[in-house]
Amino acid sequence: MTNNSSAIQRICILGGGTAGWMTAAALSKVFAEQSIQIELVESESIGTVSVGEATIPQIRAFNHLLGLDEMDFIRHTQGTFKLGIEFIDWYKPGTAYLHPFGPYGANMAGVPFHHYWLKHGCQRPLEDYCLEAMAARAGKFIPVLKRAGAPPRQVNYAFHFDAVAYADYLRKFAEQRGVKRSEGRMQNVVLDPVTGFVQALLMQNGQKIEADFFIDCSGFKGLIIEKALHSGFEDWSHWLPCDRAIAQPCAATEAPKPYTQSIAQAAGWQWRIPLQNRVGNGHVYSSHYVDDDEALRVLHNTMLGAPLAEPNLLRWQTGRRREPWKKNCVAIGLSAGFLEPLESTGIQLIQSAISRLLSLFPDKSFAAETIDTYNRYSSLEMEQIRDFIILHYKANERQDADFWRYCRTMKVPDSLKDKIQLYRQTGRIFRENNELFSEISWLSVLNGQGIFPESYHPLADQFPAAKLDAQLAMLQQQVADSVAEMPGHADFIAHNCQANSS
Ligand SMILES: Cc1cc2nc3c(=O)[nH]c(=O)nc-3n(C[C@H](O)[C@H](O)[C@H](O)COP(=O)(O)OP(=O)(O)OC[C@H]3O[C@@H](n4cnc5c(N)ncnc54)[C@H](O)[C@@H]3O)c2cc1C
Known part of the structure; x- marks a missing residue:
């Protein structure tokens, strides 16, 4: 039986992107009656990926868990509603179908x-x-x-929304419920020399942030789970060869469609995500078949309105972290692996990781069976998607x-x-x-x-x-x-x- 001395008392979340703030919001809500301290560390100068603007219906269960007012949430995130995805030219040029x-x-x-x-x-x-x-x-x-x-x-x-506004909305929610936010760049991970467990994050300003349990939401780099704990990565790029995207918003030229569009291109595909104030565009492609300049040209040729920001180039390796939970650290979000955004599953993977973590929430003994179960189900979920x-x-x-x-x-x-x-x-x-x-x-x-x-x-x-x-x-x-x-x-x-x- 867990007693008070073995209960987790301090949680540290590294990263304040969608994954970090979704995790902080959910934990602050669920642990409202318990004296667990939650601290989130993020660096404004590093920033977030600032994409991830289309969702699937399961997100409504997450909103429900938090008790969000749906209309308020839409209003604050430039949100629109999504009834499915249209796939244009995917089967062959000239065809289109919906995944409703x-x-x-x-x-x-x-x-x-x-x-x-x-x-x-x-x-x-x-x-x-x-x-x-x-x-x-x-x-x-x-x-x-x-x-x-x-x-x-x-x-x-489901919804389309502004990714930055969404993280900001959840940040307010979490901070109102006691989550402490620390600004700064993490420089090093301090490990226990005997157990290999994470003891603390060492910040650039010399501050040391200690906790019982660490949640790595640091994005693709996986600063704790991979750089410090060497969880390992299973590469799936031979099945999903797209490894880059250029994202750029543009002005809307029509009323927002209640669905996402995915248009096949010569070496990948392009998304159109209609928000209230703009349209999100992105060209997802395989760098093996097209270079960045040509990829940008394709995006510009097919963008319907005037660009509203500079293009944002993103690179990744498709696959999954072999052990998304290792020792006293769980990776959530891009740090746990990435499947390209074709079916808008990134945020869903964050959400299901949070609910899996809540149902298997550990104490300080970090039982191997708990960790194995978490990792087994995480792996199955990613393979099915x-x-x-x-x-x-x-x-x-x-x-x-x-x-x-x-x-x-x-x-x-x-x-x-x-x-x-x-x-x-x-x-x-x-x-x-x-x-x-x-x-x-x-x-x-x-x-x-x-x-x-x-x-x-x-x-x-x-x-x-x-x-x-x-x-x-x-x-x-x-x-x-x-x-x-x-x-x-x-x-x-x-x-x-x-x-x-x-
Ligand atoms: C091209 C593309 C399109 C996508 N489209 C969709 C979509 O339509 N729908 C969907 O559901 N998902 C989508 N996703 C996935 C989605 O964007 C991510 O799952 C989501 O944004 C979560 O990202 P994250 O929080 O894990 O990482 P990030 O946004 O990268 O956040 C990482 C955080 O860690 C912090 N950090 C990093 N290093 C340090 C350090 N040294 N010290 C302190 N802080 C640090 C950063 O400042 C940041 O706050 C897409 C992903 C990509 C790449």
Whole structure:
């Protein structure tokens, strides 16, 4: 049993980017009634990556944990709503599909909807049966749909926001709950010569910051977890060859779309993230296939508005830290590894790391079983997301560039190969071990990337053709009618959460 003397009393978080402040905010909220001191160290002169502006719906659970008022949070972060991601030119030039956050149609007699859609000969696009997809296409948004004669329907959505404003918002939240912020540059990590545990961070100004438990949110460098503790890194760049991005915001030229856009380019892809006051743009590319000057030219050629800041070049190695928790240090955020931002999973990985840490929160004994469990689940989560992202690259029919030829012919992990094979042969998709991306997500991308099943679930044949016709028409009509009743995305923002200034 834990007694008071073995309880963690001091926590030090190194880094004040999205990871650092999300962690500080969550810990300050959860430990509000306990006398744990939390100190966050960050350096304004080093700064943050200042990207990470598109999220997935799970972030709403994080906001809920903190007890945030959603409209206040949107107002302070120049936020907009996100119903999914549009992938343009990914399968081949001239194609576009959505990965929406909501379901297609409805399961019938226990069989997923898409089997009926397959049986019906895919007569209408799959998107026509998804409320979130059709609302996105129509530029509509409402959090909860209330229609006469029907129960309220929670819409599945996430947010786009200004990354710097988000960290700032969480900083205020955490500081109000007692988190101490120390400005300064960390120079060295002091380790116990016997145990190898972290004793303190040594700052450039000579200050020594001691704690029982350290959370490394120092970004790609992993200053504690890697530079001091040598956790090791598993490189996945042979599967995900993009290793750089140039980010640059521009002026908005239209009302914000309620979805992110991802546009394939010759050696990678480009994002467009609409905020209230600007559009975030970035070109993610493989430095093996294109140089930085050409990558910037591509970004500028496709940017819709006037640039609002200098371009920000970011470099990384794709992969994961082998032991994100080692001794008395847990790495959260980019210090724990990075999968490129194609499916907006960076912030989600921070969030799930925080909740995993809370459920396995240690005492000063730092039991090996606790650490192993944390690391095992962290690794599984990243591998599952990795497979989903690889699918977008692997299943392409682009004939225009070496980068895409490489991706199409590369050997993929067996776990992904099996998943594609199962879908191709039977139309079936299995969500394994509660993985982050659901059957809907896998279906959207498998279908959007041109993978077509050879058969469908045999139980879908139980519906006679006429009944199936009527059922599909009814489901599609319901979606169309619901979307017609929703307000425009820009109108919803203007009436509920307009940011005060730019
Ligand atoms: C190109 C790109 C696009 C992305 N897009 C998305 C997206 O759309 N959605 C999404 O969910 N995620 C996205 N991500 C991931 C997301 O940006 C990160 O997960 C998130 O910003 C967390 O970063 P961080 O806090 O770990 O690191 P950083 O932002 O790098 O913060 C590191 C912190 O450590 C501090 N620090 C470093 N060294 C020292 C030192 N010596 N002394 C003191 N302090 C120090 C820095 O000052 C800073 O405060 C993207 C990432 C990249 C690279």
